[in-house]
Amino acid sequence: xxxxxxxxxxxxxxxxxxxxxxxxxxxxxxxxxxxxxxxxxxxxxxxxxxxxxxxxxxxxxxxxxxxxxxxxxxxxxxxxxxxxxxxxxxxxxxxxxxxxxxxxxxxxxxxxxxxxxxxxxxxxxxxxxxxxxxxxxxxxxxxxxxxxxxxxxxxxxxxxxxxxxxxxxxxxxxxxxxxxxxxxxxxxxxxxxxxxxxxxxxxxxxxxxxxxxxxxxxxxxxxxxxxxxxxxxxxxxxxxxxxxxxxxxxxxxxxxxxxxxxxxxxxxxxxxxxxx
Amino acid sequence: xxxxxxxxxxxxxxxxxxxxxxxxxxxxxxxxxxxxxxxxxxxxxxxxxxxxxxxxxxxxxxxxxxxxxxxxxxxxxxxxxxxxxxxxxxxxxxxxxxxxxxxxxxxxxxxxxxxxxxxxxxxxxxxxxxxxxxxxxxxxxxxxxxxxxxxxxxxxxxxxxxxxxxxxxxxxxxxxxxxxxxxxxxxxxxxxxxxxxxxxxxxxxxxxxxxxxxxxxxxxxxxxxxxxxxxxxxxxxxxxxxxxxxxxxxxxxxxxxxxxxxxxxxxxxxxxxxxxxxxxxxxxxxxxxxxxxxxxxxxxxxxxxxxxxx
Numbered sequence: 001x002x003x004x005x006x007x008x009x010x011x012x013x014x015x016x017x018x019x020x021x022x023x024x025x026x027x028x029x030x031x032x033x034x035x036x037x038x039x040x041x042x043x044x045x046x047x048x049x050x051x052x053x054x055x056x057x058x059x060x061x062x063x064x065x066x067x068x069x070x071x072x073x074x075x076x077x078x079x080x081x082x083x084x085x086x087x088x089x090x091x092x093x094x095x096x097x098x099x100x101x102x103x104x105x106x107x108x109x110x111x112x113x114x115x116x117x118x119x120x121x122x123x124x125x126x127x128x129x130x131x132x133x134x135x136x137x138x139x140x141x142x143x144x145x146x147x148x149x150x151x152x153x154x155x156x157x158x159x160x161x162x163x164x165x166x167x168x169x170x171x172x173x174x175x176x177x178x179x180x181x182x183x184x185x186x187x188x189x190x191x192x193x194x195x196x197x198x199x200x201x202x203x204x205x206x207x208x209x210x211x212x213x214x215x216x217x218x219x220x221x222x223x224x225x226x227x228x229x230x231x232x233x234x235x236x237x238x239x240x241x242x243x244x245x246x247x248x249x250x251x252x253x254x255x256x257x258x259x260x261x262x263x264x265x266x267x268x269x270x271x272x273x274x275x276x
Numbered sequence: 277x278x279x280x281x282x283x284x285x286x287x288x289x290x291x292x293x294x295x296x297x298x299x300x301x302x303x304x305x306x307x308x309x310x311x312x313x314x315x316x317x318x319x320x321x322x323x324x325x326x327x328x329x330x331x332x333x334x335x336x337x338x339x340x341x342x343x344x345x346x347x348x349x350x351x352x353x354x355x356x357x358x359x360x361x362x363x364x365x366x367x368x369x370x371x372x373x374x375x376x377x378x379x380x381x382x383x384x385x386x387x388x389x390x391x392x393x394x395x396x397x398x399x400x401x402x403x404x405x406x407x408x409x410x411x412x413x414x415x416x417x418x419x420x421x422x423x424x425x426x427x428x429x430x431x432x433x434x435x436x437x438x439x440x441x442x443x444x445x446x447x448x449x450x451x452x453x454x455x456x457x458x459x460x461x462x463x464x465x466x467x468x469x470x471x472x473x474x475x476x477x478x479x480x481x482x483x484x485x486x487x488x489x490x491x492x493x494x495x496x497x498x499x500x501x502x503x504x505x506x507x508x509x510x511x512x513x514x515x516x517x518x519x520x521x522x523x524x525x526x527x528x529x530x531x532x533x534x535x536x537x538x539x540x541x542x543x544x545x546x547x548x549x550x551x552x553x554x555x556x557x558x559x560x561x562x563x564x565x566x567x568x569x570x571x572x573x574x575x576x577x578x579x580x581x582x583x584x585x586x
Binding site for chain 1: 289290292293294296298299300303305307308312313315316318319322342376378380381383385386388389391392393394395396398399400401402403404406407408409410411413415416417420451455459513516518519522523526538539542543546547552555556557559560562563566567570
């Protein structure tokens with residue numbers, strides 16, 4: 001690379017990183033500004049205050065702790081459901097021979113084509129009939145049922161199991177291991193990276209989802225963080241610091257998860273999706 | 277004697293494989309049949325009824341579909357969604373490819389830049405759209421920056437009211453989502469770039485091909501699987517625009533329905549007017565549009581991209 005090219009290259013990289021990172025720094029800055037400084041263009045507030053954080057932790061109903069607990073609870077349950085069903089079905093479709101297997105797998109592929117918005121009305125009607133649209137604790141079951149399984153995860157899992165060499169199983173087979181032992185002792189431990197990928201992507205997707213919570217969750221005590229942001233944005237209208245505090249606080253867990261699990265997201269998910 | 281026992285061992289092995297196979301897929305398949313397949317047909321069934329809060333009253337055949345296609349606000353929603361998808365998909369794909377090529381070259385700090393570029397893709401749409409609304413407010417940071425570069429915002433045709441002027445609201449959301457989604461698209465391209473053998477490019481350079489020729493005739497065709505994936509998932513996602521529209525424009529897609537999308541329209545029919553039969557018909561129309569565009573893309577990119585082969 002010539003020197004001029006190199007400078008151009010780096011200035012483009014730096015310019016775009018500024019575009020991607022500055023808005024978030026701005027949200028942090030706004031969350032610690034007193035209200036009269038909100039529209040000033042200083043990045044570091046003259047009189048920083050933690051008032052907005054006191055508001056979101058204490059005064060708002062439901063408070064941040066409730067929103068956080070709901071988001072965490074819902075995301076964790078959905079992650080566990082997705083992992084169990086994807087591992088079981090993925091293994092069966094990749095390795096076990098039973099009549100009708102390919103037809104059933106074709107049904108799974110078809111399920112990927114059904115968009116959530118088509119499911120909205122019938123799903124809602126069904127949940128009403130099941131009496132899960134309520135303000136009690138069974139309301140959580142509605143969101144678990146809606147999000148119980150993902151065809152994309154089953155597909156991803158199957159593709160990964162197909163890449164594990166058969167020789168690994170053959171040795172255990174000679175020792176008399178049945179299909180269930182092969183699954184739990186050989187295949188599952190070897191699939192750790194793709195399980196991590198599914199866990200991270202499902203957690204992120206559920207944590208960030210606004211569509212289903214805004215439709216299914218009835219009581220403010222059940223709201224998730226994104227749904228809370230939508231509601232409080234309407235209530236606070238132009239009182240930006242508390243809203244920005246919610247934005248900052250809801251992004252930190254996802255940022256931590258991403259920093260910790262980056263390699264799984266980039267290496268496994270994407271190469272197998274592209275190879276599909 | 278020995279051979280019979282081995283034979284029966286194999287048989288029992290086969291049997292147990294079948295049993296475990298059905299056991300493993302039973303709950304997942306029951307859920308799929310219930311939550312996707314059954315729901316799909318239930319949606320079509322509901323769409324043929326006049327179905328309000330008290331449930332179905334009378335079968336109306338295709339009336340809900342006729343009504344949708346003659347409602348000016350729904351037609352506006354279709355136009356908005358299509359306009360949005362046709363603009364945002366090429367922009368986010370091209371930007372994603374550009375960023376991938378930037379960070380894929382052997383440079384110092386490529387890992388840092390990769391993380392920085394992916395950063396807007398990880399936050400929730402609720403958080404990022406709220407932040408965007410704040411930054412784009414008439415007296416917000418974006419207009420402050422324009423002022424800094426000498427643009428007098430009060431003389432602009434929309435007076436700097438990017439999200440509350442019906443002429444600029446949708447384009448602002450296009451800008452927002454091109455920015456947030458391009459990080460994800462970059463990752464898809466990066467994954468594909470890493471599987472592309474650099475010897476093709478080196479051979480072309482040895483044969484005297486220019487940088488531009490190498491890009492258009494070597495790199496681009498080799499990225500076909502990523503092109504297909506990025507355009508297809510991008511299009512499906514774009515046609516489902518909802519979060520950003522309701523956050524920026526409320527349930528009416530304000531101002532002047534400029535942010536009314538197909539999904540927001542379903543939401544309104546369902547939860548503000550309680551016309552479930554009508555809402556379901558719109559859902560079916562959305563499905564048909566998404567489905568036909570996906571099939572169309574399959575033909576454009578050819579069947580090899582579908583299977584992910586180069």
